[in-house]
Amino acid sequence: MARIVVVGSGIGGMASAALFARAGYRVTVLEANEDYIGGHGRCLRVGNMRFSMGPQYVWEFGDGETGGRFLEYLGIHDVCPFLPMEEDGFERLFVGDRKKGGNWYFIDFSVPMGLARFGESLKRMFPEEAEAIDFLFNDMIAVYDVYKAFFRKNAVNESRLLNTTRFLLTGKISSAMKVRLGRTIYMSVKELFDRHGISPVARRILYGHGGIFAESESDMSAVAYIVGTGNYHAGARYPQKGFHHFFSSLAGVIEEAGGSVHRGKRVIRLETGGGRVSRAVCTDGSSYTCDFLFSDLSPRLTYALIDDSEESFDYAPSHAVGACCIVIAGGLASVREMRGKNYWWQDGVEIEYRAPDVTRPPRMLFINSPTANGFGGEPETADDSLAVFFPGNYSQELAVHRQGPDAFFSFKTQLAKQIIDILDRNVFPGISGRIAFSEIVSAVDTEAQILAERAGAYGRRLSVDEILKGGIREKRRPENLHNVSAAANSPGVAAGIYTAKLLFADLTKKNF
Numbered sequence: 001m002a003r004i005v006v007v008g009s010g011i012g013g014m015a016s017a018a019l020f021a022r023a024g025y026r027v028t029v030l031e032a033n034e035d036y037i038g039g040h041g042r043c044l045r046v047g048n049m050r051f052s053m054g055p056q057y058v059w060e061f062g063d064g065e066t067g068g069r070f071l072e073y074l075g076i077h078d079v080c081p082f083l084p085m086e087e088d089g090f091e092r093l094f095v096g097d098r099k100k101g102g103n104w105y106f107i108d109f110s111v112p113m114g115l116a117r118f119g120e121s122l123k124r125m126f127p128e129e130a131e132a133i134d135f136l137f138n139d140m141i142a143v144y145d146v147y148k149a150f151f152r153k154n155a156v157n158e159s160r161l162l163n164t165t166r167f168l169l170t171g172k173i174s175s176a177m178k179v180r181l182g183r184t185i186y187m188s189v190k191e192l193f194d195r196h197g198i199s200p201v202a203r204r205i206l207y208g209h210g211g212i213f214a215e216s217e218s219d220m221s222a223v224a225y226i227v228g229t230g231n232y233h234a235g236a237r238y239p240q241k242g243f244h245h246f247f248s249s250l251a252g253v254i255e256e257a258g259g260s261v262h263r264g265k266r267v268i269r270l271e272t273g274g275g276r277v278s279r280a281v282c283t284d285g286s287s288y289t290c291d292f293l294f295s296d297l298s299p300r301l302t303y304a305l306i307d308d309s310e311e312s313f314d315y316a317p318s319h320a321v322g323a324c325c326i327v328i329a330g331g332l333a334s335v336r337e338m339r340g341k342n343y344w345w346q347d348g349v350e351i352e353y354r355a356p357d358v359t360r361p362p363r364m365l366f367i368n369s370p371t372a373n374g375f376g377g378e379p380e381t382a383d384d385s386l387a388v389f390f391p392g393n394y395s396q397e398l399a400v401h402r403q404g405p406d407a408f409f410s411f412k413t414q415l416a417k418q419i420i421d422i423l424d425r426n427v428f429p430g431i432s433g434r435i436a437f438s439e440i441v442s443a444v445d446t447e448a449q450i451l452a453e454r455a456g457a458y459g460r461r462l463s464v465d466e467i468l469k470g471g472i473r474e475k476r477r478p479e480n481l482h483n484v485s486a487a488a489n490s491p492g493v494a495a496g497i498y499t500a501k502l503l504f505a506d507l508t509k510k511n512f
């Protein structure tokens with residue numbers, strides 16, 4: 001059977017490696033990180049706690065959906081259960097800052113699952129805006145339904161939104177829908193809200209989960225927002241045993257089939273000849289001959305490994321997102337209430353993701369508790385943990401890092417304190433007196449740990465400009481090189497599996 005070398009153990013790499021290994025191919029995964037697999041989904045171990053540095057929840061993992069069928073196909077459905085998040089409030093949004101001289105309002109809003117239910121709940125909070133909210137949700141649901149119907153029947157995904165939309169515009173849909181679709185591809189989320197007459201406060205709730213895109217409302221593509229929001233409202237889930245268990249289960253599938261997953265193998269060169277990649281060479285001098293090479297690195301980083309590449313790319317890497325890992329001594333009841341829920345806090349004005357000042361207190365936090373979901377710590381621990389994410393600034397953090405270890409340490413200490421103060425004031429009163437441990441994982445750390453382009457969170461930006469560029473074209477692609485990264489395809493765990501599924505069907509003619 002043919003030999004496949006997979007560079008990188010992110011979701012795109014591991015999902016493809018598991019599928020091909022199970023189909024009998026000789027698969028070798030080469031991961032640069034010495035300690036962790038999973039890429040953005042790596043789970044850092046701090047003391048007796050684990051923190052996923054990326055994914056907190058997934059969609060498309062119900063029975064019969066792509067993720068669910070993927071687990072079935074690999075035979076790990078029962079050992080890797082994905083539980084539904086809380087139907088009546090899978091996201092809880094806190095808007096406003098209770099600091100002295102802060103906003104005049106403070107909102108605590110639980111988002112029910114399902115776009116229609118979300119719209120109804122929003123109308124109860126803003127009855128004077130009922131008409132505008134109906135107008136917006138009717139449009140969002142209509143656009144989402146058309147895309148979903150199209151994605152179900154066709155081999156496309158969100159990275160090809162523009163091409164898809166163009167195709168849909170020529171297809172058999174009503175002219176009213178063509179107008180709606182046509183508009184959304186050129187619109188930002190801000191313009192979408194403007195058009196529908198949504199008030200500034202209701203926007204904070206509608207884009208309360210904006211951190212999952214790492215884009216400001218003014219930049220974020222309306223169509224990508226609608227498809228992304230619709231996807232997770234269609235059924236958000238989390239892995240009962242955590243993302244570290246999910247990734248190790250994939251490694252188990254690969255190894256049981258005779259393949260291998262190596263850590264500490266940084267690929268520094270891809271040797272090519274006759275228009276094909278023949279071998280991957282690592283820093284330690286080892287090399288791996290291949291018939292197919294799957295790259296889980298962004299296109300720019302992949303082509304940098306090919307000696308004579310003249311490829312150039314114009315895509316923009318996603319903005320960075322930093323993390324603060326927190327351990328709470330003896331636990332906290334208000335943290336345990338987070339089971340099956342994500343919390344979001346924002347101060348109440350549009351969040352800046354392009355170049356936020358990370359030396360100032362963050363304006364937005366995305367808050368998760370691995371222990372509340374039952375997989376963050378050793379069973380005997382009474383402590384609780386929080387993984388808190390904030391908008392990062394790669395250039396600024398790099399500049400601080402270059403000032404030396406003391407400057408970098410004091411930047412991190414101050415940031416962790418600012419985050420804990422915000423949590424104490426607005427989300428978990430009393431938490432600041434209970435902190436056993438806190439650690440910032442900055443954009444510089446992320447770059448060092450997984451070598452991501454500018455430490456980008458989602459691969460590629462999801463701005464209007466970026467979506468309008470369409471898919472990334474590789475002009476001189478060696479014929480046996482396939483890119484399975486989020487940057488070349490779409491962000492997210494479900495999308496990584498979808499990318500692997502398309503490649504699997506393409507090369508083996510098998511499907512699941």
Ligand SMILES: Cc1cc2nc3c(=O)[nH]c(=O)nc-3n(C[C@H](O)[C@H](O)[C@H](O)COP(=O)(O)OP(=O)(O)OC[C@H]3O[C@@H](n4cnc5c(N)ncnc54)[C@H](O)[C@@H]3O)c2cc1C
Binds near residue numbers: 040059450485491
């Ligand atoms: C804060 C945050 C929250 C997120 N939340 C969610 C969520 O809730 N749900 C969801 O579905 N998605 C979420 N995502 C997105 C999701 O995590 C990513 O889209 C996805 O994990 C990217 O996978 P990838 O296949 O592109 O590989 P990556 O994760 O980018 O992995 C690439 C791997 O390649 C390795 N590598 C790099 N260079 C080399 C080399 N030269 N040699 C060998 N190995 C190399 C790296 O070490 C890394 O392990 C989140 C991301 C972030 C950052």
